[in-house]
Amino acid sequence: MAKFFAVTIIVIAIASAIPILRHTWVAPEDISTHGALIDDQMSETMAEAGISFLAAQFVLAIFIWQFSNPRPDAKIKNFPGGAKGLVIAAFVLVGAEVLALGIFGAKAWADVYFTPPTASAMPVQVQAGQFAFYFRYPGPDGTFGPIHPELINEGTQNFYGLDTDHDADSKDDIVTAEMAIPVNKEIHLLMHSKDLGHSFYVRELRVQQDFVPGLDVSLHFTATKVGKYEIVCTQLCGLGHYNMKAYLEVMSQEDFDSWLKKEQAMQ
């Protein structure tokens, strides 16, 4: 049984590594300016975690194979160096490993969260509610009109609770069900929740951020590749959570301008 078990561990460890080495299931190609650092960090972590995983499983299997059911007269031995060597190894090797991951990981994180958007970033607001996203563009005046929660009404399609009769800033706001952005243009995404906790996740953009009810948060990113991508909610928000999604269309500047014009005409 011991030998069968040892072989099973080895087979499972190798079988577990194959899909990783063959890139069978991986994140799609990155389309953001900040994503490369995250992807590099992921690869390095995978290498370190993978080696640790395989080494630990192999050693475990070898020792099970070698030391199970010995002859009755076999003598007990201790691993040379004892616990001291192992503790030092853990502190030095794993300590260095996690320090390196921590420092480089911090850089990748800082790149996304510690730098403010540039002044030329294009503001887009996203509002999450059970179970849809709505997007708002500020229009020619460059300013979003205020939200009046008491005016929110899905029936009249006033998704943002805008008072276009009284608020001058709201009059030219453009509200859409899909998100379009120009390629290679920095976007300043202002995130507002209408009701509960939701999240904004676009795999290709390497972006995931929760909406916090009662607290507007913001993100900034630049998409580098034209295409259509899915935005999904990752924060459990109720029975329709699985179905809460929208599309992000990354377009050339000209296509975006004409798209925005068309949307404005439909308001």
Place this chain on the structure above:
Amino acid sequence: MHDMSAHAVQHHQPTTFIRKHVFSLDHKVIGKQYYALALLAALIGMVLSWMMRIHLGWTNAAIPGLQLLSKNGAPGGVMTPEYYLQLMTMHGTIMVFFVLTTAPFAAFGNYFLPIQVGAEDMPFPHFNMMSFWVTFVGFWVLIAAFFVGDGPSLGGWTQYAPLSAVGPVAGPGEGMGVILWATSIALFCVGQLLGALNFIPTTLDLRAKGMSMMRLPLSAWGWFITSCMGLTAFAVLMPACILLILDHVAGTSFFVPSNLVINDQLQPHSGGSTLLWQHLFWFFGHPEVYIAIVPGMGIVSHVLIANMRKPMLSHRVLIYSMGALAVLSYMVYGHHMFVSGMNPFSSLAFSFPTLAITIPSTIIVLIWTFSLYGSKLRINSASLFALGFISMFVAGGVSGFFLAQPSIDIMLHATYFVVGHFHMVMGVAAMFGIFSGTYFWFPKMTGRMMNETLGTIHFVISFIGTYCIFMPFHYLGMAGNVRRYSAFVADYLQPLIPVHRFITVAALITGAGQLIFLYNLIHTRFWGAPATDNPWEGTSLEWSTPTTPPPHNNFGDHLPVVYHDPYQYGVKSSTGDYVMQASQEQVATVNEEK
């Protein structure tokens, strides 16, 4: 090293059935009651996971009989999206609280901690009895949610606000379902606090003569460290649950901010904080991971040593490392909240301790693994599950490298990668600890030996099955498969459905394998081969009881006196290659740690 147990906890042997088997003050009976509760809970939790897995593989499949549980939730046996979430919430809550906390800590700890320290019982037997019965009531309050109103909460075991705090307007089960959930968990917290209040003085004050702290077996250390964590972690979760209930029934707004509009209705709340719930919950939630796993670490160490016939390379280092895990576990909880909207600077502050917790974890794994070197390893069901625990803990542990880093968490947060990670490192590893403890201690608890052939089959199915289920979870997460979805309608998720189907088949087979254990347990209890007092040739005090199972006061007329370190194996004594802690025999002990 006090000899006060005889005075502190003496209570007479009960004579009536009710006082002997139901409202018993005996820690051993209470331990068995906790075990039975955990077994029932595990069975329910497992059946729920089967139903969830079938739904995830084949969304429109009718599950025979499910409509009997809920006509609206599963018309014709086909699960609705909301009912999937309700079953998922119940699965997570039942498993985390009533299985992973209850079995390794409350069940085995209650039964064996007083015996391993050499005491007659715990210092506060009435509190101990109350601890079980409050937990028992808490369990049925939770189960009651299946049968009231529109069913259990759909908010997941984490019950994030404001989904959990605004009431029925948020969805099915978000009214009475949440109130029952929060009541159940608050009761559970009371039970665990009462338990911790007993475990700590049992360890500190009721040790037998000669039993220094360093002479405590590693399993006793595991329970002691866990009870210290429980005392602080549950003390935070309980008030959080009470505040959540108040948001429902008293018009408060602890967790609900102003201006929320649900179903076009402006909600009558103002001034609360949604992140407050997350902070309170995870301040409990992360130590809870270690509350589930540290007793398993202790049990596995204890079982391995008896089967290696030699002590660990260092008793002290293992104890210090488990202690370090406990302390660090309070400093890392924010890694659950990297993308929550918490200040991004906090993320880094939580990231470094999370990465640092890898060091004591690695030390523990290295000590276990390299202690096998030069051992005389006995392979049996208990040692197989203990070795499987190491493999599983490593597999689930290395994925923690990823989730400890906020930058990578951007991609992996809320995906199946997280689900794979915690199921392996906290769920299955802890379950393996429970199984290992069961095969090891069952003879002492019942006087009968479990069937080894069935135990080995159970292990093989569980070990291979677990990898087949939870390794693919990691791959799904890397591809961006979001968790807590009742179906996969996003374009990019649909190609992943075949992987879900593979996992479902693996889960059903692995689950069926657990029925072998259940059969073995029940059959052995009544018809198993009789066990001797010390079938594994162990050294600690549970193997020195005058009878098997131990008598009412554990040690008969005289409390034991301890003369040796806990794991004196690999020596030459009159009994063989070991000397028991309570033996007066003097042997050349090469393993005393200075």
